[in-house]
Amino acid sequence: MLIHREEFPDNTVTQAKWLLGKLVVRHTDAGLMIGRIVETEAYLHDDEAAHSFRGMTPRNRSLFLEKGHAYVYIAYGVSMMLNVSAGKAGVGTGVLLRALDPVSGIELMEKNRGIAKLRDLTRGPGRLAQAFAIDLSLQGLDLCRKGELWLAKDGHKVGKIGASKRIGITKNADPLLRFFVKDNPFVSGPGALNR
DNA sequence: AGTGCGATTGACT
DNA sequence: GTCAATCGCACTA
Numbered sequence: 001m002l003i004h005r006e007e008f009p010d011n012t013v014t015q016a017k018w019l020l021g022k023l024v025v026r027h028t029d030a031g032l033m034i035g036r037i038v039e040t041e042a043y044l045h046d047d048e049a050a051h052s053f054r055g056m057t058p059r060n061r062s063l064f065l066e067k068g069h070a071y072v073y074i075a076y077g078v079s080m081m082l083n084v085s086a087g088k089a090g091v092g093t094g095v096l097l098r099a100l101d102p103v104s105g106i107e108l109m110e111k112n113r114g115i116a117k118l119r120d121l122t123r124g125p126g127r128l129a130q131a132f133a134i135d136l137s138l139q140g141l142d143l144c145r146k147g148e149l150w151l152a153k154d155g156h157k158v159g160k161i162g163a164s165k166r167i168g169i170t171k172n173a174d175p176l177l178r179f180f181v182k183d184n185p186f187v188s189g190p191g192a193l194n195r
Numbered sequence: 196a197g198t199g200c201g202a203t204t205g206a207c208t
Numbered sequence: 209g210t211c212a213a214t215c216g217c218a219c220t221a
Binding site for chain 1: 201202
């Protein structure tokens with residue numbers, strides 16, 4: 001069921017952990033896809049690694065929206081990244097979704113990715129965005145309303161949560177701001193299996 | 196107007 | 209394990 005905005009934690013780190021186990025629902029003309037979040041990273045408002053660190057720009061403005069909106073950007077000119085904004089309106093902070101456990105619509109994800117290997121469909125931020133047909137047209141979308149893309153919860157129990165340094169960044173790389181569900185095969189990078 | 200740099204991925208040794 | 213492709217965007221002048 002749909003998640004209301006008041007249910008989102010106010011703190012970005014808390015939200016990054018809280019999003020684990022929640023569902024991403026994507027509705028397109030081609031069909032419905034659902035995935036369970038198993039890996040996230042927190043980007044704080046005073047965080048040198050965050051796109052918002054040097055203030056609002058045309059690219060990062062969605063990060064400054066109230067918690068529960070989509071911030072989409074292109075990494076390395078090729079991969080789409082999906083973030084969930086956090087905190088109050090005007091504060092540039094959010095959570096990057098790094099991996100999903102496919103729940104429904106797997107055939108459509110395979111079509112979008114151009115491959116059929118289940119574990120590679122949504123393991124990694126660029127891959128999950130491609131599988132779910134995430135693009136800049138979803139920029140700033142309210143994820144607390146049913147539409148093309150929204151967030152949902154169910155009765156699922158989340159397993160043990162691990163933490164690590166964030167992946168692929170050089171600035172402010174030390175804090176443990178990456179969170180993942182332990183022993184889930186769809187987690188990218190360190191911690192995917194017993195470690 | 197020009198430059199440098201990534202919150203990655205996929206191909207290859 | 210290593211490494212290059214690739215391009216939008218922020219920054220400098």
